[in-house]
Amino acid sequence: MPASTTLHDVARAAGVSVRTVSNVVNQYPFVSPATRERVLQAVTALGYQPNLTARGLRLGRTGVITLVIPDLRNAYFAELATSVMDAAALDNVFVLIEPVGFDRDRELQVLRGPQAKMVDGILFSALALGEDDAHLIDTSIPTVLLGEQIFNAPVDHVTMQNVEASRAATEHLLSIGRKRIVALGARRGEVVGSSGLRFRGYLDALEAAGLPHDPELIGTTQSWHRADGAASIADLIARNIAFDGVVAFSDTLALGAMSALQHAGLRIPEDVAIIGFDDTDETRYSHPTLSSVDAGRDEIASTAVTFLLDRIKNRDESLPPRRHLSKFQVIPRESTIGNVSAAHHSS
């Protein structure tokens, strides 16, 4: 296995100094065309690849950022991660994904462990750290928070409008005449997390419509897997609680709920209309297709990356913490408005 070629090897082959090779490699403008040509030839001849570790040590920047998320197997986070990588790739930045589960210790470890020293910055989209943990954020490394947790930390935040988006989803169901709407995915006592905020939006919509809120219509779940959505809805059905709409706080929950509804012989949307949250890919392939709220995933990813790279480039300047609220949009599909094209065909 040949030791990889270095700047010096190229310099020797081209008969110039390392300085010149470095200049050429880094697009330094003031290099004579002849020299540049000679260097480039040596580069290709030797198959030179810059050692990013050495460059990283020298520059104090490695071109790698960490994305901390709970779980990659969750469709939303897989899509978020993809959006983040796409955005980062535009600036030749790599993304080290760190799934930490829902484990507070692992979240902290990532924020403070030695790997933090290897990356230029951290995008933090974990869940377990809460409002009171703001002080745990290490402000010496550029950090951008995604989501609502820890909202007092003195760092940039890029968040979705959970309350407003959830309210819009609920209003969508109200607009098609649903009166008894289940809030699926609530977590007991949670106020500031995604679940709590989305529940708030649900309540806001009901209140604005002058509808009472029946506590029986809260579908409490432990986590947001399909199984949780299915179990919660199955439970409501078993308890003979009547409802004609479901606002699920994630698409996965909604898909699980659909499964339970169909299991019980209920028609979607005729008997129960349902809308999810996140507008993940799978909403397009369920049967019926699932209405959802796009809370602005791509916008969140690109804004967060922009914020972070911005901080990294201007490490010395101390810009005040910024906050970005991304736009959201209700995406109606068959699970609320029925199969429009099928209706056409049958006429």
Added chain:
Amino acid sequence: MPASTTLHDVARAAGVSVRTVSNVVNQYPFVSPATRERVLQAVTALGYQPNLTARGLRLGRTGVITLVIPDLRNAYFAELATSVMDAAALDNVFVLIEPVGFDRDRELQVLRGPQAKMVDGILFSALALGEDDAHLIDTSIPTVLLGEQIFNAPVDHVTMQNVEASRAATEHLLSIGRKRIVALGARRGEVVGSSGLRFRGYLDALEAAGLPHDPELIGTTQSWHRADGAASIADLIARNIAFDGVVAFSDTLALGAMSALQHAGLRIPEDVAIIGFDDTDETRYSHPTLSSVDAGRDEIASTAVTFLLDRIKNRDESLPPRRHLSKFQVIPRESTIGNVSAAHHSS
């Protein structure tokens, strides 16, 4: 923003040399307890974190490996990535995920681009590179191939038993009396890829059972999204082609197929039994739950990581290329054997 503390800072604070601090940090055994104690105190007092970039430059190893996959939004690859990260974490190795789509150029770029110089090795699980591309593999960087492509490259391979697993899936359908079984996810002309191999296994099972193969029962698809599975099955139904079983070459295809079957009013498994491939999480939450073949994802991940770290640790020695075939297992669920517990309840 304080410049991060270095070995020298700790050394000065503890009144020892950097050599000693390094020894302590790296668990070098021959350090006097008193010295160790003093150093450790300084380390915590100053909050010292080793600079992994510098260590990487010095050691020629960064503790980062790349995982090249087509797409993280594909449930199988998200689960594979998670399994790989879990396995790598056991050795304190980080994983840089590189989704390259199905783009041949991007796959090559990852194998030869400068980022290759930042990582210790590459786990390559992409799709577009084929049998004839073996020579493109850069053997100077430790590489392990996952999957069937490029099987002549002189590097380690960790593969699933596509043919055998697919045959077992088909035999599962045969064992419950299905005679006209659709192979869903075939790609025209493909022989060596996952699709081609799984199709081979399907044919093998039919042949061994003495059943004829009807070419009309090939569900050709462009890609393996849910929509492809749904469209292909919908097409078969529209063309009035009779079938009572489906072997889908991925769970996602299968879930799409289930959607199309249900749309058409067919019962699963009474009218059509269906089995998927990969045993992804979602198989447990569909309605009905989806039978599948676990082709050994975790075993593949851990073996591949072991192989790769092995190569990295022994870079000089030239072990011959190894090959590992992981075990597989048919997981019967409701989509083939029906709802067993429901049958109990109804009695």
Added chain:
DNA sequence: TTGAAAGCGCTAACAT
């Protein structure tokens, strides 16, 4: 058992 110092490959002053 510990110190001094070289050097991993690179960039960027400081030269000319």
Added chain:
DNA sequence: ATGTTAGCGCTTTCAA
């Protein structure tokens, strides 16, 4: 426009 060289923070050989 280009050559020389210091030094990023670390590990480790050589010395003591």
